[in-house]
Amino acid sequence: MSTTQHSGEPLVHAVNVTKSFHGNQVLKGIDMDVHPGEVVCLLGPSGSGKTTFLRCINQLESIDGGRIWVDGDLMGYADRGGTLHHLTDKQIAAQRREIGMVFQRFNLFPHKTALENIMEAPIQVKGEKKAAVRERALALLEQVGLKDKPSAYPAQLSGGQQQRVAIARALAMEPKLMLFDEPTSALDPELVGEVLKVMRQLAKDGMTMIVVTHEMSFAREVADRVVFMDGGVVVEQGPPNEVISNPQHARTKSFLSRMRQEEQEHVEHLLEAAQRKEPDLLADVEGGQTAAGPRD
């Protein structure tokens, strides 16, 4: 269904993925290809299975049926002459090294500083030299706009800052694919912009990204393709302008109009807050976008 033409192998190749929780089927046969450098936004109401699908890609959830390949590797199983064998925990851990993940609730390690959070995986998982990793970690902190916070513990950082550290932590493994699970949903409205800004830059630099989000303006602006899911199936997908501006299915239409309404309220709320206490913030709210600049 994808309208964009791609040559070569897809980075993520998912076929007929199904998944149930306690008899409740959450994914009912998802097909999805994501090509290198592509940014795909998964949209849909809560309970539509988009987060579950994202977690299936890096095996945080095991799947019941179908297959998922990432960079040519079958995830979670070894195919030996047509028979599937479960991989060991260690082998699954190795498959995840190539895939970065950013969580809704950040999940930074609270007993480690920002810098230690970023350095943990390259040292412990890849066995890299501490000095080299440290340099790269500092560069990553600068990239996400937190170069003055290396020794801060997560509890000393705002939600937006924590999420940016979490992005840097995932990037430290130099992944081929980044998964974002509602990265801004747990943030105060005025902190959303600083995280989206980092993600926008990441997309510009050519990172392959799958983003579960409710940020319509981000999807419209950054995504190469949006995929609308509902009830465990892909209802509609295509370039953001087509799907968001001219949805074909009734379910997509009703969801988008609801989101538009929320977004409107959200912008009004931001403007109101800005007028109330910080007139400077007004300058950052450009053209109805919810993006506020980084505020440290």
Place this chain on the structure above:
Amino acid sequence: MTPQAEDRPGLINARPVRHPGRWVAVVVIAVLVAMMISSFVTNDKWNWSYTFQIMVQKPVIQGVYVGTILGTVIAMAVGIVLGIILAIMRMSNNFVLRGVSFAYTAFFRSIPRYVLLSLFAVGIGYLYNTFQIGVPFTSIHFFTLDYQAYSSTVWIGGLALGLSEAAYMAEIARAGILSVDKGQAEAAQAIGMSPGKTMRRIVLPQAMRVIVPPTGNETIAMVKDTSLFIAAQITLELYYQATLFGSRTFQVMSGLMAATLWYLILCSVLMVGQSYLEKYFGRGFGAPSAKAQQKLQQVAADH
């Protein structure tokens, strides 16, 4: 109308609430403490000078080092290591491991420590003179231990108390591990950590914050439980040695007080150490969650 600067309320300089009840309590306590001190000083039967003499006798000091301190260290080392292993087994997907952990805890929680020490002293030496590890039903042995050489030593006593302690430590460690947010293990897995490394580097260090305070209490309790060592005929131990001096010279009270003062000193030092440990493992955190605290109170109440 906007109020003028001088109309606007300034700094608060209010009178404090009076607490006459507190003053009464302070006076009552002061009188009681004075009475106590006066009895210590005026009643010759306390015989403090002899008490202090007993405290610094060589066998008593040795009893402190070997029986009480080394015994506590051995028992807690066995208890903590085995307890964490039991806790991880208890949360395993393998039902055999879960069952073994459950049965172990149930068994050792039911046996009084005094009885357990007696069993170790008498029973095992009677049943097995030597302890061997080898292939069952053959005469191939990899490892042989002469039990008699170790009976009545602090090693056997520490082991017995440690086995008992592991049952309690398992519950404490489990409460600690469960108190760590599931998202932490997921985040560690997502960056490619193996389950073992996730446990060692991410989950356990955070669980320690919840595990340390009750473990401190357990350690302090263990210092006191080493006074049960005589049940296993272990005599190089503080309580036995101190009271021995007392009864030999018919100054029973001095012997008991010498032991009491030593236990007070040891436990006070441990309490200071515990507060430092709590600070170290609490870095980056506030207080443990209400749910974790509740679980730990249950564990303490079971004791």
